[in-house]
Amino acid sequence: MGDEQPVADDTVVPPATPLMEALTGQWMPADYCDCLARERSHYACKDTVAEVFVMYVDRHGADSLVWTYITTHEAGPIAMLAHDAATDAFMHRPTADDHIGYEVVDIRSAGKDAMDFRSRPDAPPRRFVRVADAERMINGTLLAGSYVLDDGGVVHFHADGHVTGLDAVKQYSVLVDLTEGLEDRDIVFLYTDDLDWGTHAYHFKHDGDELLLYPMRATEEPYVFEMQEMKYRMRAQR
DSSP states (O other): OTTOOOOOOOOOOOOOHHHHHHHOEEEEEHHHHHHHHHHOOTGGGGGGGSSOSEEEEEEETTTEEEEEEEOSSSEEEEEEEEEETTTTEEEEOOOTTSOOSOSOEEEEEOSTTEEEEESSTTSOOEEEEEESOHHHHHHHHHTOEEEEETTSOEEEEOTTSBEESSTTOOEEEEOOOOSSSSTTSOEEEEESSSOOHHHHEEEEEEETTEEEEEEEEEOSSTTOEEEOSOOEEEEEOO
């Protein structure tokens, strides 16, 4: 009995559940969200989302996370993140056969609904904030609300993307992909059922408490649009 040696405990202790929950969800760059609220313009804030637009983090099993993101134009890579006890972060270091465009993916909690992201070990962190739904956040910041038309009619832009009180328009969608054709101004699509780029695009602009909408119509040259005269002027209802 006295000669028995202690048995090494190789049990892997998973990271605390609260930390995994703190990092799970949809995340957007904090500077983009701040800019959007300040400028009420996606175009004015485009440089803050030149790479990562929305980041997604989900739990995978008891001790790892699945990380990916989208740009305003396309989807990014997917990586599995493991807990790093020394830094209390979740990390992924790509190998030569696992190139994802970053030297490292490093995410760590920065307080309630805040996260820091690093793409290089020596890079300063970039702050991201949790959003329940990216599209609703953008709609709610840029357009959602009630507006009064010149003829006294009231238009409601709802955060879920539907419209009431504006002719036959039933839906709206803010364009966040500024890569071709409509890349030089804020655009919203106003439509009923099926969205058509050639006829449903409008440039929107806030001028004080007024929202101005200008039709953008496609020309015969592909991805070239011309702005028409203002069609809707509406005042925010207080």
